Amino acid sequence: IRRVCDEFGLMLVMDASLLADNLHFIKEREEACKDLSIREITRRMADLCDVIYFSARKLGCARGGGMCIRSEELYRRMRGLVPLYEGFLTYGGMSVREMEALTVGLEETMDEEVINQGPQFIGFMVDELVKRGIPVITPAGGLGCHINAMQFVDHIPQAQYPAGALASALYIAGGIRGMERGTLSEQREPDGSELFANMELVRLAMPRRVFTLSQVKYAVDRLEWLYANRRLIGGLVFTEEPEILRFFYGRLAPVSDWQNELVAQFRKDFGDSL
Structure with a gap:
């Protein structure tokens, strides 16, 4: 170069x-x-x-x-x-x-x-998710673990932002804050049409010196539960969509009552364990 x-x-x-x-x-x-x-x-x-x-x-x-x-x-x-x-x-x-x-x-x-701690933790998480059949990007990288939302929630059309919906569901089911990296992060075309991303990912970045192995195992456990109940997850629609930086400033709402249904299933399985 x-x-x-x-x-x-x-x-x-x-x-x-x-x-x-x-x-x-x-x-x-x-x-x-x-x-x-x-x-x-x-x-x-x-x-x-x-x-x-x-x-x-x-x-x-x-x-x-x-x-x-x-x-x-x-x-x-x-x-x-x-x-x-x-x-x-x-x-x-x-x-x-x-x-x-x-x-x-x-x-x-x-x-x-x-510097090897982060990649090792991420590699461990990816391997554990692969063992459980949960769709994740391989091989493991360095910034974080990337969940393949296109496969995880393949019933949600891209127009309803599957990666954003999965990130919301993961926060509901585990208090785990991931980042949508998909269509929601794109800008609309000048004519207002939606530009669908090639991939729909939820990035679970791991801050250095902050996470312990027990927290990684907790996230894996919550993802396993969520994958078993993935059909409860629905899509999202914009209620406020700015022309620029919609990923930062926009507001969205669920297309149905799916978030409450997910919480009800969580309480049925775990009570108030969170």
Whole structure:
């Protein structure tokens, strides 16, 4: 990629938000990198890039983020944007405490025993769901476990947002907050027609240093119950749909009384165990 960028005079910009997981997979899966340390792999990647930026909530386990720029000329071109979105260069959006926390987090990202925890937990969850016949994306990745809503609730038409409905049902049945990654996350076409996504997924991301194995097992147990009762889940329709960013600001309602029916079945099976 670096050679192609050089050939055509392009910058190589890397979004390093998910760097930690990828460092783990590179060392595990790439033959040429098996004998390199995590720090050495990071150095080689960074040396190829003109700009590296990242969300520190994912890389570094802190609030805020960072941008590393190799060129002073590029820095000068970009600095005028900072006051528009953050504040002046010397009083931007991060406190000294957060910068200190980020420094520690980036250093710990170089520790293989730190960065392998998330992928191992996710791999365990995916394997457990596969054993139970629950449709999930394989092989396991690094950001989270992705439930295949198109198969899980195949009775819900895409026009009624199956991934969004499944995410709602999972919250009802277990207090588990997932993220819809499907048609609901798309924008409508200019003529108002719906653009159906190629996949309907519910992403169950795992915050680093927060989840324990018992919480993962709990989520697997609730998903197993929900899969057994999946026919109770119905679709969703917009009651308030803004023209832009409907995924963030829109409001939806169930197409029927299915949410109450799901709660009734839950209480029948578990009482008030939540």
